[in-house]
Amino acid sequence: MTLSQILPKEKGLVMIVGKGGVGKTTFSAILSIYASKQLPTFVTSIDPAHHLGDVLGYKLEHREKRIAENLIANEADIDELIREYLSKSINLLKNSYKDITALNLDKYFDTLKDSPGIEIEAMLHYIVSLVRKVDEYKYIIVDTPATSITSRLIGLPWVQGVWVDNLIDLRSKIAGLKEVIESVKAGKKVTIDDKILKELIQMREEIERNKKLFMNSDFTKIIGVTTTEKLPIVDLERLSNSLKNRGIKISSVVINKYKKDENGLSVINYLKEKFPEARLILVPQMNYEVISIEKIEKVIEKIEVL
Numbered sequence: 001m002t003l004s005q006i007l008p009k010e011k012g013l014v015m016i017v018g019k020g021g022v023g024k025t026t027f028s029a030i031l032s033i034y035a036s037k038q039l040p041t042f043v044t045s046i047d048p049a050h051h052l053g054d055v056l057g058y059k060l061e062h063r064e065k066r067i068a069e070n071l072i073a074n075e076a077d078i079d080e081l082i083r084e085y086l087s088k089s090i091n092l093l094k095n096s097y098k099d100i101t102a103l104n105l106d107k108y109f110d111t112l113k114d115s116p117g118i119e120i121e122a123m124l125h126y127i128v129s130l131v132r133k134v135d136e137y138k139y140i141i142v143d144t145p146a147t148s149i150t151s152r153l154i155g156l157p158w159v160q161g162v163w164v165d166n167l168i169d170l171r172s173k174i175a176g177l178k179e180v181i182e183s184v185k186a187g188k189k190v191t192i193d194d195k196i197l198k199e200l201i202q203m204r205e206e207i208e209r210n211k212k213l214f215m216n217s218d219f220t221k222i223i224g225v226t227t228t229e230k231l232p233i234v235d236l237e238r239l240s241n242s243l244k245n246r247g248i249k250i251s252s253v254v255i256n257k258y259k260k261d262e263n264g265l266s267v268i269n270y271l272k273e274k275f276p277e278a279r280l281i282l283v284p285q286m287n288y289e290v291i292s293i294e295k296i297e298k299v300i301e302k303i304e305v306l
């Protein structure tokens with residue numbers, strides 16, 4: 001069996017997840033080198049503490065860079081993503097509600113850019129924008145930060161869904177009341193085209209699309225990385241359980257720094273039991289640092305897919 005089995009069939013999104021320090025960036029680099037030999041691939045890191053460029057042996061930045069024939073890479077600048085996301089949201093507000101120009105939205109920019117959770121929103125927005133390019137790059141591989149952030153990132157559309165449902169409820173009541181008042185005034189039935197309600201309904205549609213993006217296991221592959229130690233395994237199980245509640249599954253589990261000893265074998269058996277539907281990938285412990293395409297290619301030869 002080969003690594004092709006863990007990639008989406010024709011095109012799609014691959015998110016590499018797991019506890020801090022288990023080898024997510026190393027595996028993202030490995031998989032992107034492998035994938036780019038099959039089809040055009042884009043690999044990006046959304047970890048504010050980037051190492052993707054170090055592993056691939058290239059200086060990467062926010063701007064996309066071609067690093068192999070079929071491979072484009074970048075390290076997303078999270079502050080830049082937040083700025084882009086906020087500018088877009090503020091412009092949308094300004095264009096939609098020209099009548100509220102009295103509210104100076106620009107002065108909120110600095111407050112919003114430091115507000116908790118904003119980077120998660122910006123990251124989701126970025127991933128969705130990359131998915132739009134899936135016909136250009138068939139495989140989009142995302143190296144993520146540690147699981148605490150990834151879990152909130154993937155869960156975000158569900159949180160947004162609850163908010164927007166409540167807002168739609170509230171706004172429908174307001175629009176209903178407005179209609180009653182206008183109808184009484186006019187002495188006949190008046191229907192009001194409520195712009196805000198329309199906007200909220202559009203937001204809900206987008207949120208539903210994002211939920212489906214993560215739930216579509218043919219298109220989106222969530223690949224968990226762990227070592228043979230207890231803590232990263234527990235961490236991955238927790239993430240898997242919280243994803244399961246949302247109908248999302250971890251499609252493959254990488255056992256990194258694998259050694260063929262008794263402990264290694266018992267970890268394989270344990271993970272087979274805990275992730276019965278997932279493919280297991282064994283990446284051996286190398287006795288050199290994996291920090292160039294040449295070295296990555298050597299590791300690829302040694303990988304086993306169970």
Ligand SMILES: Nc1ncnc2c1ncn2[C@@H]1O[C@H](COP(=O)(O)OP(=O)(O)OP(=O)(O)O)[C@@H](O)[C@H]1O
Pocket residue numbers: 018019020021022023024025026027047051145146256257258283284285286287288289290
């Ligand atoms: N199979 C391997 N053999 C030998 N060393 C490895 C292997 N995989 C990863 N390493 C080393 O382990 C360290 C951590 O790997 P890596 O940076 O890929 O983990 P990470 O999960 O991305 O970490 P972080 O959560 O900090 O982003 C690095 O020094 C890397 O070179």
Ligand SMILES: [Mg+2]
Pocket residue numbers: 024025026047051143144
């Ligand atoms: Mg990393």
